[in-house]
Amino acid sequence: MTAALQSPDKQDWTVDDLASLPPDLNYELIDGRLILPSPTGLHQMLGIKILTALEQACPDGYSVVPDMSMEIDRRNEPRPDVVVLHDSVMLQTPAPVDQAILAVEVISPSSHWRDLHAKARVYARSGIGTYLVVDPVSFDHGVVLTEFRISDEGDYEIITSTSEIFETDAPFPIKINLAVLTALRDKYLAARDDA
Template sequence: MSTVAVTWTYEKYLTLGDETRSEIIEGDLSMTPTPGFSHQHVTAGLLLILGHYIEKTGVGFIVTAPTDVILSDYNVVQPDLLFVAKNRRGIIKERGVFGPPDLVVEIISPSSHYRDVHVKTSLYERFGVAEFWIVNPFMKSIEVLLLSAERCYALFSDGCLMADGKEKVVSSVLAGLTVDLTEVFTESFIAEG
């Protein structure tokens, strides 16, 4: 018996209900497992740092997953964090963000490494996400990728928490923001079992 591949659309995705954490990439549905403690610890740290900057400057809006980002009828993702600039608030609707955010953050988990680093990089490039952060809690590192005029990502800033603890990353989209990795990865650990 052969199976017929089902192409998922945003309309069909809506039938899943709010209880299911899932994404559609190129019409393929993938269920997203609940993130582990280390992942959520890093998410909370980044949310505090970015949220404080955004509140202080009033430049836009930041939210965490699960928030749908509808890039097209066949591409619906839930980045770990996303930022939309105030002048683009029109893409924010109650059901999600309809169009590319200005900045997305993906925090790598062992089960999502390939999708987050390879598949989503290509997707975010194609749909015009201006800045993409890849956060690796296991390496205690952050790579900040900036979209060029040719719609390709180039490394804008990267940092890995070294023994001296002085590594920082900067953002282009959030001008003037510097993130000290010691603040992101404080008490960060890879939880046992």
């Protein structure tokens, strides 16, 4: 579940407004809209599995990080579920987006449009070359991973979408077995249905 903070007198947030928030509050700012994410356990577990897979071949000088605020512009400070960042900015928050080479979002029922459209637009404009979207909620047959890369026009284009084995060489060699993620999802669905 995700909540969006909008007061009647506050229609558009900027990064300057974020200074008034409690320092331990997890938030995202997307197109001037303040979002307070509240991910499920499945969402968090999928993020951990993806982080682990990305670490296998992460290039020297880069680290795979969960839930890191990214500095983009006055109206956007997203927190990708997983991001690959240059080591030189690992002690900064928010981290400058120009030091990220890959961002990953795990879709929740409440974040579907935002992750596939609003965040994709923001990440593409900011120059993150590869964007992976993991969708555990929309397809009965399995968890689906969609790979987006920046086109010559500066927008993302879909390179591949699969619920089986995902492999790519951009921005570094990555291999993720989606069947393992589907089995995890199905385990939690079965436990919910048996309860």
